[in-house]
Amino acid sequence: MSDSVKTLAMFPGQGSQYVGMSKMLLDEFPYTKAIYEEAEDAAKAPIKKLCLEGPEDQLKLTANTQPCIVTTSVATWRVMTEEKGFKVDMFAGHSLGEYSALVAAGRLKFAKAISLVRARGLAMQKAVPEGQGAMTAVLSMEASRLEDYCKKASKPGEAVEVVNYNSPQQLVVAGAAAAVKRLEEALTAESVKFVSLPVSAPFHSSMMKPARDEMTPLLRATEFTNNDTRMIPNLTAEITSTYGADFLVQQIDSPVKWTQTIEQANMAGMNQYVEVGPGKVLWGLARRILPKGEFKLAHTDSVKDWLA
16 A cells, blocks of 8 residues: 555444444443433433443334444544544445534534434334335346346336445345335346345335435534535535535435445545444445455454554
């Protein structure tokens, strides 16, 4: 790698949570307790207990998962900056992770982010009655080909769409349960591998419009701080130094362009990619997206090890 290190900070979204994900942070860096306390006040929920003890069925409820992941990601970011003076050149987050990225970039106050993602999780949870929507991860299929399959499997009032461009090897579809089932049958006939996802709603699909409508006034009333940090929003996968509520409004029922985000960062000269928060999902995706070359990839699932 060249002497000039340019870093993208990547913040994880839903699916990265696990019971105990905050234990090391709170044990090793006691000052992070204040972050969890602030989150509990903002969310009106037992964030620290959910992160430390679960139970898993409660932690994985969307309305709980979202503030818990943002809190743990921001606490991790605080440790990285306090202990190592960590600085980055660009910020991005996967879906929910965009809120963490905005906090780290100094564009959104932490307490406000927590109150928003708590409301976002509740809105998403109730947007589609249980059993009416579904999501499936499709492996090793070209995006344009899968998009065509989705069109063929859709009917009026029953759509299925590509909602996560996670990596060239992993795309996620979501939509009406009947349409997703028709798509799965077509993929089975073509011997295409897929995995049905155990989720409570078809996230980022057009079925999320009720959640978008509910969140629109809250987001448009939110104050975003203008500064010179560079962001790559999910909605456009284009680098921007200006940021407003519509990125988060439209994100709710639009695809997450993660492959395009990492490709954009690569074209901008980023050569270090660090996942900030629980889990290793984005670290793994970056390995699959980036061309072979001298890139430094890291995750902070154990930030103590990362600091060593």
